[in-house]
Amino acid sequence: GQQVMQIPQYxxxxxxxxxxxxxxxxxxxxxxxxxxxRPGGHPVFLIQLVKSGEVKKQKRLTFQFGEAKKNSSLxxxxxxxxxxxxxxxxxxxxxxxxxxxxxFGTGTQLKVEL
Amino acid sequence: xxxVTQTPKHLITATGQRVTxxxxxxxxxxxxxWYQQSLDQGLQFxxxxxxxxxxxxGNILERFSxxxxxxxxxxxxxxxxxxxxxALYFCASSVDGSGGSxxxxxxGTRLTVT
Numbered sequence: 001g002q003q004v005m006q007i008p009q010y011x012x013x014x015x016x017x018x019x020x021x022x023x024x025x026x027x028x029x030x031x032x033x034x035x036x037x038r039p040g041g042h043p044v045f046l047i048q049l050v051k052s053g054e055v056k057k058q059k060r061l062t063f064q065f066g067e068a069k070k071n072s073s074l075x076x077x078x079x080x081x082x083x084x085x086x087x088x089x090x091x092x093x094x095x096x097x098x099x100x101x102x103x104f105g106t107g108t109q110l111k112v113e114l
Numbered sequence: 115x116x117x118v119t120q121t122p123k124h125l126i127t128a129t130g131q132r133v134t135x136x137x138x139x140x141x142x143x144x145x146x147x148w149y150q151q152s153l154d155q156g157l158q159f160x161x162x163x164x165x166x167x168x169x170x171x172g173n174i175l176e177r178f179s180x181x182x183x184x185x186x187x188x189x190x191x192x193x194x195x196x197x198x199x200x201a202l203y204f205c206a207s208s209v210d211g212s213g214g215s216x217x218x219x220x221x222g223t224r225l226t227v228t
Binding site: 030031033035041042043045048050058087090102103104105106108 | 117147149156157159162172206214215216217218219220221223224
């Protein structure tokens with residue numbers, strides 16, 4: 001079955017430092033979505049990547065989809081306390097027989113210290 | 115506010131009991147997804163419905179069942195509850211069922227089995 005790993009599992013940074021989380025799949029992906037879940041909250045959609053090698057930016061966040069469409073990354077420049085939360089990648093894989101199953105990566109929990 | 119409504123917010127029940135969780139999707143969304151999140155764990159996909167029909171199945175136990183009604187709201191039924199079923203259950207909705215559109219999550223139902 002589809003295996004999705006995110007690394008690191010946890011990351012503590014000082015405010016102002018950069019942060020990167022990586023999402024790796026054992027299979028080629030149709031697309032990938034990224035979500036953020038604040039402590040005590042629900043996942044919130046951030047972005048979707050579809051094309052091989054695609055790079056998208058949202059202010060201090062940079063999202064990248066690998067050339068082989070098997071991995072993706074999220075990079076945050078100059079972290080702020082508002083960036084605290086767990087970041088999930090959600091790779092889309094086609095199921096045999098049709099239909100799609102939106103599985104989520106294991107998540108990276110980010111803590112930002114002043 | 116994501117537009118997805120989940121009730122109840124909290125549920126405390128005993129082992130062996132049966133409960134029903136309810137979800138109203140965002141207006142216009144045809145697809146509903148159910149996820150389970152245990153403490154400090156990732157999001158485990160349970161099941162997906164699209165316009166009343168089951169679309170995809172994940173790691174859903176046989177003791178669990180779900181359905182989507184003509185008005186598109188969905189219910190997740192959990193029976194013969196065990197301590198290990200204690201978790202946060204999220205419902206999400208999307209415009210289509212292909213997995214290519216963003217998921218909008220509700221605030222979740224926190225289930226505690228004692």
